[in-house]
Amino acid sequence: MRIQYLLILVILLGACSDTPNDPIGNQPPETYLSLEPDGELRTTTSRQHIHWWGDDPDGFVAGFFISFDNATWSFTTKNDSVFALTLSGSDTTYAFFVRAVDDQGNGRYDSDGPNGPEPFTDENGNGVYDAGEAYIDLGAVDPTPADLNYPIQNSPPVVMFTQGSDVPDTTFTVATFSWIGTDLDGDETIQEYQYALNDTTDPASWRSLSRGTTFLTLFESDGLREGENVFYLRAVDIAGTNSRIIRMPDTSGTWYVKKPKTDLLIIDDYGPFDVSAQFYRTVTDTLFGGRFQGADVFDIKTGASTTSRGIYLPPYINPTFIETLKLFRYVIWYGDNNPTFTVAQLALPEFQASGGHILFTAAFPESAIDPRGGITDFAPVDSLSPNAITFVPKETLAEPDAESPGYPVLKRDDQGIPVAFVRNLFRKINARNFYRFQESTRWEGQPVVAVRSGDSRFILFGIPLHRFDADGTVGPLIHQIFRNEFGVQ
Numbered sequence: 001m002r003i004q005y006l007l008i009l010v011i012l013l014g015a016c017s018d019t020p021n022d023p024i025g026n027q028p029p030e031t032y033l034s035l036e037p038d039g040e041l042r043t044t045t046s047r048q049h050i051h052w053w054g055d056d057p058d059g060f061v062a063g064f065f066i067s068f069d070n071a072t073w074s075f076t077t078k079n080d081s082v083f084a085l086t087l088s089g090s091d092t093t094y095a096f097f098v099r100a101v102d103d104q105g106n107g108r109y110d111s112d113g114p115n116g117p118e119p120f121t122d123e124n125g126n127g128v129y130d131a132g133e134a135y136i137d138l139g140a141v142d143p144t145p146a147d148l149n150y151p152i153q154n155s156p157p158v159v160m161f162t163q164g165s166d167v168p169d170t171t172f173t174v175a176t177f178s179w180i181g182t183d184l185d186g187d188e189t190i191q192e193y194q195y196a197l198n199d200t201t202d203p204a205s206w207r208s209l210s211r212g213t214t215f216l217t218l219f220e221s222d223g224l225r226e227g228e229n230v231f232y233l234r235a236v237d238i239a240g241t242n243s244r245i246i247r248m249p250d251t252s253g254t255w256y257v258k259k260p261k262t263d264l265l266i267i268d269d270y271g272p273f274d275v276s277a278q279f280y281r282t283v284t285d286t287l288f289g290g291r292f293q294g295a296d297v298f299d300i301k302t303g304a305s306t307t308s309r310g311i312y313l314p315p316y317i318n319p320t321f322i323e324t325l326k327l328f329r330y331v332i333w334y335g336d337n338n339p340t341f342t343v344a345q346l347a348l349p350e351f352q353a354s355g356g357h358i359l360f361t362a363a364f365p366e367s368a369i370d371p372r373g374g375i376t377d378f379a380p381v382d383s384l385s386p387n388a389i390t391f392v393p394k395e396t397l398a399e400p401d402a403e404s405p406g407y408p409v410l411k412r413d414d415q416g417i418p419v420a421f422v423r424n425l426f427r428k429i430n431a432r433n434f435y436r437f438q439e440s441t442r443w444e445g446q447p448v449v450a451v452r453s454g455d456s457r458f459i460l461f462g463i464p465l466h467r468f469d470a471d472g473t474v475g476p477l478i479h480q481i482f483r484n485e486f487g488v489q
Helices: 001-015 276-285 318-327 341-353 472-484
Strands: 030-035 048-056 061-067 073-077 080-085 091-103 146-153 159-160 172-184 190-197 207-210 215-219 227-229 231-237 246-248 255-257 265-269 296-299 331-333 357-362 381-384 397-400 425-427 434-436 450-451 460-461
Touching: 030 091, 030 146, 048 061, 048 146, 091 341, 159 231, 159 246, 172 190, 172 231, 207 318, 215 318, 231 265, 265 276, 276 331, 276 472, 318 341, 318 434, 341 357, 357 472, 425 434
Parallel strands: 265 296, 265 331, 331 357, 357 460
Antiparallel strands: 030 048, 048 080, 061 073, 061 091, 091 146, 159 172, 172 215, 190 207, 190 231, 227 255, 231 246, 381 425, 397 434, 434 450, 450 460
16 A cells, blocks of 8 residues: 555656646737727828727736837837827828737846837936836737728818907007917917918918917008008918918908108097197197198097006007007107006107107006006106195196296196196106296195106106196297207207
């Protein structure tokens, strides 16, 4: 019996010591796409979100190689990606290939493996693999990649004007346009924009703009003509497909462009209904033998409220309004008790820097002395008195300061609404006092009500000048300012 047990044990041990004559090696993974259509896919857009996965029978999938030509491959550990497929024509078909690779490599980093350098974490940023850096040890690759054809049809681009950018009914020879371009195939497929003025029938009338240009200011030299005008715009994608043409104004109408009549612009920033408009027109018509006769008037007050600007102001102060001012050499800006400081702050410094001359006349509310900025940003004053003169009686005199002799005395009239919100002006160090009120029990001393800049380019009156013409001296005053300060002959 003992001999039989020993014989059986020897046989079992011998069987356990046998090794396979033909072991199974590492098996490659299999790759799958989320779409497995019975036939061809329907034509679609050029932006494709493609999903894939892999299965390894004897290990784990380390990543995937993807390609669009079955020759040049890129490695990724992702299972999906969004591709913007480049369009070379109106219709294109792309073949997508993906093959999984497992993690059973040779246990060392390969810089020239069968699939190129193995991916690694470049910890020191030197661009090459260094010992100790983490890497993916790539093994067997699926010899039969999953693939699928994607028929792509080009989508035309779309262009629209930016909300709130409508050109006013009337402009001078400056106009600005702003737009947004989009494309279902990806905004980067927009190749250029094209615009035309007034005529779209002649192919030569279209002018090209780079795809990055979505804001354009046009001048007379660009084709803005005096009279009725229309601006047309379209986008063109890389396949040469045009968007629908849009126009400004956006109806069958036009906007009117006018050329400056003289080098003087009168800015009407005055709300109350009185003789102010006629007053400044009459005075300027007679200056220097009619040199400024028929000077243009820019109404920036009509339609203005506490929350919106005047309806004739362009949507963009910079550059449109600033460039409009630069069409002129001289500006008379007359305002009421609430002048449009936000516009003046943006526009007048650049106008002065371009060589312009300014006569600014208005009374000043609380916002004028806002420490965050106000009239001190653009006028030759360092500060204003915090307390305003709330009423200026008729026949009050404004007299030239000792720093500015030779100018006429001004007297307040007895017409219209009361004159109020007059403040004592404290000039900047390089400026000069120009006019003061006469002494009165209603205020302390002789408050300064007008100053002039050191370079004589900016004259500021803190009173409405047309209300101080009781003796008819404002016309001669303006004539002297233009001759003595602005150098007009």
